[in-house]
Amino acid sequence: MATLTRPPEDDAAPAEIEGSAVRRGDRVFRGLALYAGIGVLVVMGAIAVFLVWRSIPSLTSNSVNFFTYQEWFPDDNPPTFGIAALAFGTFMTAIIAMIIAVPIGIGAALFIAYYAPRRLAATMAFIMDVLAAVPSIIFGLWGLQFLMPNMFGLTEWMNDYLGFIPIFENTQGIYTKSIFIASVVLAIMILPTMSAITREVFTQVPQAHREAALALGATRWEMIRVAVFPFSRPGMISGAMLALGRALGETIAVALILSALFTINWHITEPGGNTFAANIALKWNESGPNGLSALVASGLVLFVITMVVNMTARWIIARRAEFSGANS
Amino acid sequence: MGSEGQAPVKLSVQSAVGAAAEGKVEAQRVHEVSAPSRAKRMDLNGVNIYYGKFLAVEGVNLPIEPRAVTAFIGPSGCGKSTVLRTLNRMHEVIPGAYVTGEVLLDGQDIYASNVDPVNVRRTVGMVFQRPNPFPTMSIYDNVIAGLKLEKGRRIRKSETDVVVERSLRGANLWNEVKDRLKAPGAGLSGGQQQRLCIARAIAVEPEVLLMDEPASALDPISTLAIEDLVHELKTEFTIVIVTHNMQQAARVSDTTAFYNLAGIGQPGKLIEYGPTQEIFSSPREKQTEDYISGRFG
Amino acid sequence: MSVTTRPTPPAEVRGVELTGKTLPRLAPLYSGLIAVAAALLLNVLTSVQGVAGTAVVAALLFVAIQSGWSFAVEGKRHAVDRLATTLIYATFVAAFAALVAILTVTVAKGVAALSPDFFTETMRNVSPRREGGGIAHALVGTLEQVLIAAAISVPVGIMTAVYLVEYGAGKRLSKSISFFVDVMTGIPSIIAGLFIYTFWVLTLGFERSGFAASLALTILMIPTVVRATEEMLRIVPNDLREASLALGIPKWKTILKIVIPTALGGIITGVMLAVARVAGETAPLLLTTFLSQNMNWNPFAGPQASLPTFVWDQIASGTNASLDRAWAGALVLILLVMILYLGARIVARFFAPKTS
Incomplete structure (x- = not known):
């Protein structure tokens, strides 16, 4: 260490510590980060502002009730258009999709988390993730070209044997382009989302909880019921909400399958139905200025609905975060 | 900068400045001479340390002698690491944390409003409890990380080579890693990683070196290696070391400062300080004696 | 009562019963065979018809047989467990x-129309009924639009995440940014298109173009990039930040040269996944671009095609030839997404911290 010695004359030099308390580079960089973050807020605000602003002309010109009218003639004189049929179609397709996708998604997630062999589980989880990214146009094409012709049997059977329940009745004898088919396609689309989120919360269940249940002599299903479900319920709910948000806002797959009629028809296996998003895509290029404004107005309603759904989901997650934080 | 205006010379730029001053000695210097340490003294005057509203350490008055090892000892939570972190303004990295009182580096208050904390940290280096080499960098790049990232200065490879060798030799690591300088720093053993961190700290040529329990995560043999190193480094640097291990304090330090808590939720205090031998053989305070003899802590 | 006397133990001491009564290990197989046999029998004898019907009957019979058998031999708890296991397997299947049907159908139908020409030709002067034509113009459009979207959203997203993790901890502004980033994740893609149309086209007066589409995609990409980056920055150990600061490296350089490089693998992975997401978006493009059959290299002016809108257009034409092209385009789109996903995986592995 003798080599470390240094001539003594430098000892007199004072420490070089003066300078600006905050460096310019720091100020600039922090500013960039801050403005990027604020930019995100501004964009969110701008979306709301512009949708409201641009929908005002059509809403003020509308001669019928926007919320209860079913037809869509915004470019007529006087303009008559309403979202009743769109809202019906949107919620109907989303709810049926949820009824199908939630149990299957949870079951598939349970399978991957607790039943499948470890090695296989990772691969299947990856495949599920990839499928979550398959573009919706492909689901639409597949639904239109492959699923629809292969669903005649099921929908016919539903009419024959379950027809006494009004929604399964088919008075037209035509089984294509229906809300039911669109719902099945939507269900398959949101399955990976649903499954991926619930799988994640399942794998977060502390092993100690699960082992405690097993050590009490629980069967595997009892273990899931007493240790896994209570712990992951908020995660499952918020996963379902996020999937619902996706189903409500899905455009292309639905636009390809539905036959776009502006009527409320409870017979879900008959052709018909329309949704907010699909209607925007289908009417976009054939609308005049007032028509575009009317579509923006319907988009605003969709925006508000999905915001509410998403915020509820986030709120459930946030509440859960506090909850688990206090416990660990 | 003091009013003298005499630019202090740092080795990496020294080739230019130093050459003019010292002429032909230069060539030799780069290879033989190295750390241009000026080993400053530090003084703490009435230092109170806060985390938000919570007063963590109260009223510390302590001189830290240059070219000597000062050990901070005391029970867990007594604030010894907190005091250490105020010596290079690392304390304020935690949101809401601040310091009142004076911390002088050769008479200059490092908390004065015209002081750049970045410059303070270049002058007062630090080694942490757990070895933390940068995982994206090789051994070589780890050592020169501080030099390379400072002011974006372009340094010639021949210069960094010198710095790397000097620093690794200084940290007693050269012989173990000289054949694999391009290997990732994270691949070394724990003790080697810690010595790499010491090399990294001395490569920026600080004048004071702070060590926060540098051996607590290491095995006994690595610990001994670090202690030997501390012994050697004190010829060049002012060293402050926090340790849990009283034998270690006794072995490596010249001065010992004992901190203690008045009670739960109370701020920590500096109880006493003095030459290590005195503190260990005849402490003035009862609680120091109790702690040293193992009656608590 | 005598102290020493203890109650006489019962004559037969029962040992702890560990074995219990269980079904044979292959019970599910036996139940399955019986169920299939019974269903086939029903198929012959009764009105149960068709492959699907027989399969459903067989499945129901399997559940009934196994549950009943288990209930009789093992008791209710095990019967329920077996039923649950069966249902969980069934949902997964x-x-x-x-x-899998989506993938196989797309591959099977898509391969038919795929040829080297498909990648090099455009749809210029190809009528819907004719075969031939290609996606060169659409590939160029998608590539440009996605690259522009990435070029805007990656810096904004990363800097936003840097603010959230490195500067804004615990501040109200950072909490609200974080909240709205989450909300933004759930915005339907068509809303992004609507917004850009009202803002860029209606209000600022620009024309519909590939760039307008990029802006819509940017809105969809930003939240994904922010979330991925934020997550990765948060797992960078604080030790490294402190080590760097203690070396006298300014905070911004610490973030730029130490923190972000450490998290780089994860950030790149996140960006690639975000790109994969938006590369297939159709709805916002329908609103912000005009479809085109021709090559247009300029994203700032004129109609520009893209892969998703190409598929949409071909479906809308509805002829056999155009549907073939739609499937082929869909296959290319899926392959693109897959490549990005696999690439993201490889990147993640490549950048994983090296320890030896």
């Missing part, structure tokens, strides 16, 4: 079958 259903989910997987549906998803």
Whole structure:
């Protein structure tokens, strides 16, 4: 260490510590980060502002009730258009999709988390993730070209044997382009989302909880019921909400399958139905200025609905975060 | 900068400045001479340390002698690491944390409003409890990380080579890693990683070196290696070391400062300080004696 | 009562019963065979018809037989457990079958129209009824639009995440940014298109173009990039930040040269996944671009095609030739997404911290 010695004359030099308390580079960089973050807020605000602003002309010109009218003639004189049929179609397709996708998604997630062999589980989880990214146009094409012709049997059977329940009745004898088919396609689309989120919360269940249940002599299903479900319920709910948000806002797959009629028809296996998003895509290029404004107005309603759904989901997650934080 | 205006010379730029001053000695210097340490003294005057509203350490008055090892000892939570972190303004990295009182580096208050904390940290280096080499960098790049990232200065490879060798030799690591300088720093053993961190700290040529329990995560043999190193480094640097291990304090330090808590939720205090031998053989305070003899802590 | 006397133990001391009564290990197989046999029999004898019907009957019979057998031999708890296991396997098979069906059908139908020409030709002067034509113009459009979107959203997203993790901890502004980033994740893609149309086209007066589409995609990409980056920055150990600061490296350089490089693998992975997401978006493009059959290299002016809108257009034409092209385009789109996903995986592995 003798080599470390240094001539003594430098000892007199004072420490070089003066300078600006905050460096310019720091100020600039922090500013960039801050403005990027604020930019995100501004964009969110701008979306709301512009949708409201641009929908005002059509809403003020509308001669019928926007919320209860079913037809869509915004470019007529006087303009008559309403979202009743769109809202019906949107919620109907989303709810049926949820009824199908939630149990299957949870079951598939349970399978991957607790039943499948470890090695296989990772691969299947990856495949599920990839499928979550398959573009919706492909689901639409597949639904239109492959699923629809292969669903005649099921929908016919539903009419024959379950027809006494009004929604399964088919008075037209035509089984294509229906809300039911669109719902099945939507269900398959949101399955990976649903499954991926619930799988994640399942794998977060502390092993100690699960082992405690097993050590009490629980069967595997009892273990899931007493240790896994209570712990992951908020995660499952918020996963379902996020999937619902996706189903409500899905455009292309639905636009390809539905036959776009502006009527409320409870017979879900008959052709018909329309949704907010699909209607925007289908009417976009054939609308005049007032028509575009009317579509923006319907988009605003969709925006508000999905915001509410998403915020509820986030709120459930946030509440859960506090909850688990206090416990660990 | 003091009013003298005499630019202090740092080795990496020294080739230019130093050459003019010292002429032909230069060539030799780069290879033989190295750390241009000026080993400053530090003084703490009435230092109170806060985390938000919570007063963590109260009223510390302590001189830290240059070219000597000062050990901070005391029970867990007594604030010894907190005091250490105020010596290079690392304390304020935690949101809401601040310091009142004076911390002088050769008479200059490092908390004065015209002081750049970045410059303070270049002058007062630090080694942490757990070895933390940068995982994206090789051994070589780890050592020169501080030099390379400072002011974006372009340094010639021949210069960094010198710095790397000097620093690794200084940290007693050269012989173990000289054949694999391009290997990732994270691949070394724990003790080697810690010595790499010491090399990294001395490569920026600080004048004071702070060590926060540098051996607590290491095995006994690595610990001994670090202690030997501390012994050697004190010829060049002012060293402050926090340790849990009283034998270690006794072995490596010249001065010992004992901190203690008045009670739960109370701020920590500096109880006493003095030459290590005195503190260990005849402490003035009862609680120091109790702690040293193992009656608590 | 005598102290020493203890109650006489019962004559037969029962040992702890560990074995219990269980079904044979292959019970599910036996139940399955019986169920299939019974269903086939019903198929012959009764009105149960068709492959699907027989399969459903067989499945129901399997559940009934196994549950009944288990209930009789093992008791209620094990019967319920077996039923649950069966249902969970069934949901997985259903989910997987549906998803595999999408992939296989797309591959099978898409390969038919795929040829080297498909990648090099445009749809210029190709009438919907004719075969031939290609996606060169659409590939160029998608590539440009996605690259522009990435070029805007990656810096904004990363800097936003840097603010959230490195500067804004605990501040109200950072909490609200974080909240709205989450909300933004759930915005339907068509809303992004609507917004850009009202803002860029209606209000600022620009024309519909590839760039307008990029802006819509940017809105969809930013939240994904922010979330991925934020997550990765948060797992960078604080030790490294402190080590760097203690070396006298300014905070911004610490973030730029130490923190972000450490998290780089994860950030790149996140960006690639975000790109994969938006590369297939159709709805916002329909609103912000005009479809085109021709090559247009300029994203700032004129109609520009893209892969998703190409598929949409071909479906809308509805002829056999155009549907073939739609499937082929869909296959290319899926391959693109897959490549990005696999690439993201490889990147993640490549950048994983090296320890030896």
